[in-house]
Amino acid sequence: MRRILPVALAAIAAMASASSLAAQANIRITGAGATFPYPIYSKWVLEYTSVRPNLQINYAAIGSGGGIRQFSDHTVDFGATDGPMTDSMIGAVNGNVIHIPTVLGSVVPTYNIPGVTQQLKFTGDLLAGIFLGQITNWNDSRIAAVNPGVSLPNQDIVVVHRSDGSGTTYIWTDYLSKVSSDWSRRAGKATSVNWPVGLGGQGNPGVAATVSRTPGSIGYVELIYAIQNHIAYGTVRNRAGNFVQASLASTTAAAAAAMQTIGDDTDFRISITDAEGPDAYPIASFTWLLLPKQMTNPVTARPLLEFVWWATHDGQRFTQGLDYAALPARVVQLVETRLKSITLNGTPVLPANVGGHRR
Amino acid sequence: MTALAPEQPLARAPRISSAERWRDLRIVSRGDAIYRVALLALALLLPLLLVAIVGGLVVGAWPAIKQFQFGFLTHSVWDPVAGKFGALPLIFGTIYSSLVAMIIAVPLALGAAIFLTEFAPRWMRTPVGTLIELLAGVPSVIYGLWGLFVLIPLLRDVIWPVIKPAVHWLPFFSGPFYGPSVLAGGTILAIMVLPYVAAVSREVLRAVPPSQREAALALGATRWEAVWTVVLPYGRAGIFGAVVLGLGRALGETMAVTMLIGNRHEISLSLVQPGYTIAAAVANEFAEAVSSMHLSALVYCGLVLFVITVLVNAAARWLIWRVARGSAAGSAAV
Numbered sequence: 001m002r003r004i005l006p007v008a009l010a011a012i013a014a015m016a017s018a019s020s021l022a023a024q025a026n027i028r029i030t031g032a033g034a035t036f037p038y039p040i041y042s043k044w045v046l047e048y049t050s051v052r053p054n055l056q057i058n059y060a061a062i063g064s065g066g067g068i069r070q071f072s073d074h075t076v077d078f079g080a081t082d083g084p085m086t087d088s089m090i091g092a093v094n095g096n097v098i099h100i101p102t103v104l105g106s107v108v109p110t111y112n113i114p115g116v117t118q119q120l121k122f123t124g125d126l127l128a129g130i131f132l133g134q135i136t137n138w139n140d141s142r143i144a145a146v147n148p149g150v151s152l153p154n155q156d157i158v159v160v161h162r163s164d165g166s167g168t169t170y171i172w173t174d175y176l177s178k179v180s181s182d183w184s185r186r187a188g189k190a191t192s193v194n195w196p197v198g199l200g201g202q203g204n205p206g207v208a209a210t211v212s213r214t215p216g217s218i219g220y221v222e223l224i225y226a227i228q229n230h231i232a233y234g235t236v237r238n239r240a241g242n243f244v245q246a247s248l249a250s251t252t253a254a255a256a257a258a259m260q261t262i263g264d265d266t267d268f269r270i271s272i273t274d275a276e277g278p279d280a281y282p283i284a285s286f287t288w289l290l291l292p293k294q295m296t297n298p299v300t301a302r303p304l305l306e307f308v309w310w311a312t313h314d315g316q317r318f319t320q321g322l323d324y325a326a327l328p329a330r331v332v333q334l335v336e337t338r339l340k341s342i343t344l345n346g347t348p349v350l351p352a353n354v355g356g357h358r359r
Numbered sequence: 360m361t362a363l364a365p366e367q368p369l370a371r372a373p374r375i376s377s378a379e380r381w382r383d384l385r386i387v388s389r390g391d392a393i394y395r396v397a398l399l400a401l402a403l404l405l406p407l408l409l410v411a412i413v414g415g416l417v418v419g420a421w422p423a424i425k426q427f428q429f430g431f432l433t434h435s436v437w438d439p440v441a442g443k444f445g446a447l448p449l450i451f452g453t454i455y456s457s458l459v460a461m462i463i464a465v466p467l468a469l470g471a472a473i474f475l476t477e478f479a480p481r482w483m484r485t486p487v488g489t490l491i492e493l494l495a496g497v498p499s500v501i502y503g504l505w506g507l508f509v510l511i512p513l514l515r516d517v518i519w520p521v522i523k524p525a526v527h528w529l530p531f532f533s534g535p536f537y538g539p540s541v542l543a544g545g546t547i548l549a550i551m552v553l554p555y556v557a558a559v560s561r562e563v564l565r566a567v568p569p570s571q572r573e574a575a576l577a578l579g580a581t582r583w584e585a586v587w588t589v590v591l592p593y594g595r596a597g598i599f600g601a602v603v604l605g606l607g608r609a610l611g612e613t614m615a616v617t618m619l620i621g622n623r624h625e626i627s628l629s630l631v632q633p634g635y636t637i638a639a640a641v642a643n644e645f646a647e648a649v650s651s652m653h654l655s656a657l658v659y660c661g662l663v664l665f666v667i668t669v670l671v672n673a674a675a676r677w678l679i680w681r682v683a684r685g686s687a688a689g690s691a692a693v
Binding site: 062156166167206213214217 | 437506538539617621633644654
């Protein structure tokens with residue numbers, strides 16, 4: 001007994017010190033927000049554990065609105081959103097926010113017209129007209145004008161939209177607002193809008209199921225969802241006048257093209273729908289992380305920024321496998337300067353030479 | 360001390376005053392008192408929870424209540440972009456779809472309950488009853504998927520073409536039928552509330568004393584007359600309770616309804632047109648409601664649903680009370 005006691009005490013002491021060390025080394029970071037990028041974010045979190053094993057990142061996909069609210073209430077270390085914060089929301093946090101684009105998504109029109117097997121072409125005017133309820137039959141001459149050679153039936157158009165609030169709806173309505181002043185006046189852009197016509201389907205699966213089972217219907221789904229579920233979709237005419245098939249490449253091209261007209265001082269709250277550029281797919285958008293400009297937590301500040309740095313650089317190689325479009329090079333460059341500008345108590349969090357070791 | 364102890368009670372016992380006895384009793388009942396307080400606390404916890412829910416709803420809805428007041432209940436425009444919110448289509452859709460569900464479910468459920476208690480051969484009663492009750496265990500998202508992939512195509516492609524010529528002139532069936540509609544939502548709701556109504560009605564009918572039936576049969580009634588004139592009136596308060604239970608479930612059901620009802624902020628009497636319900640709208644828009652007024656309007660919706668449910672339950676209790684009183688008078692007449 002006398003011999004065992006000191007050993008046991010030593011063991012307990014060792015365990016205690018080890019656990020306190022572990023507690024120091026284990027850093028927890030929490031984030032919340034958009035559901036659209038959730039698959040890639042959770043992939044990044046998983047892969048990043050091999051880079052920083054003692055860093056624990058929890059991302060809750062509670063929706064963009066919830067992400068902005070939790071970020072504004074400082075209950076999470078970072079937020080995530082599919083639609084940028086408005087000026088008044090930024091005012092509510094005293095401007096203490098930086099939008100960091102992480103990946104790109106795009107939205108495609110999908111339709112079900114009995115007897116039509118060719119890929120349909122759409123223009124902004126057509127889509128706006130259909131979703132406003134001004135074009136109500138597939139045999140409308142305006143549809144036939146951009147689809148020569150396709151025999152369109154005399155069939156009523158059934159519009160299907162998302163019933164749940166969604167970043168997908170934000171991108172879709174942002175595009176319609178840009179190409180149609182009528183749309184921007186009557187419905188506008190938001191995660192949910194006052195739809196002039198149509199049925200609401202719940203989520204991408206709800207829209208896709210309703211479209212596939214309703215003759216004469218047209219809806220919109222995320223490109224990722226369409227690719228992974230082999231749903232046919234139409235091409236859309238871009239500003240350059242080309243009918244572009246949505247793809248990861250044409251989505252990245254839209255961002256690259258849009259960035260050419262954007263200054264270096266951008267806050268990234270930019271819409272890249274209806275972008276210039278011959279290959280740009282016109283219904284695309286960034287999804288953003290929300291980070292504070294002035295960080296206050298010395299424990300999480302640097303690991304968080306290093307994670308975001310990694311995600312926007314090395315992490316981009318995981319986008320392809322999950323069907324997200326990667327950031328164009330210029331965006332990554334600008335993201336670097338933004339991340340370097342973030343401070344903790346007045347001094348930059350990341351060292352000036354960060355990324356120097358990166359090839 | 361230890362030596363004195365056995366003597367003391369003996370010495371004291373004859374000299375206990377009534378005041379002391381009361382004190383002793385109180386000491387004995389201290390455990391009772393704690394027990395009573397604990398039970399009281401537990402009993403009050405649930406009403407307190409209710410109060411907390413109402414309080415939370417009112418606080419969350421306050422910005423919207425202040426801005427829209429009762430106009431919220433009478434306006435039909437739901438425009439998150441412009442910040443204009445009116446819940447009338449939602450309120451209408453909630454009540455309308457639930458009514459449709461009850462119109463379909465109550466005859467079916469009552470028929471099943473009557474058959475199982477009065478007419479079915481004995482070997483059939485338990486298995487069929489259990490199968491009906493099993494319907495209550497199916498998750499609502501499964502009902503939603505089944506509705507999307509089976510019920511809607513069935514209604515649209517098989518049933519609608521047959522009944523359309525006969526009913527199209529009615530305001531309840533006007534307009535084109537695309538599938539997602541009040542009819543589809545109401546039908547799925549009917550299937551979902553049916554097991555509740557059927558199970559409770561069955562228990563109620565089983566509780567009707569055999570002497571009631573025997574008396575009716577002895578007076579020369581057929582079995583059907585005995586059921587219709589004696590058994591059902593005897594159990595009508597309980598049956599009414601079963602219907603209200605089902606109605607309460609229909610009003611609050613979310614997932615299956617939102618998958619089938621079409622989610623359109625529009626008031627239409629036509630069953631083949633899309634509609635929307637409060638629960639579905641809240642579930643749909645809550646996660647991505649970015650503006651605080653949008654969020655507040657959704658909480659206001661929740662408050663309205665709460666009030667509707669309370670009103671329905673209160674009305675039902677009052678009706679049950681009336682019916683129960685009436686049944687005594689009715690049996691006197693028989």
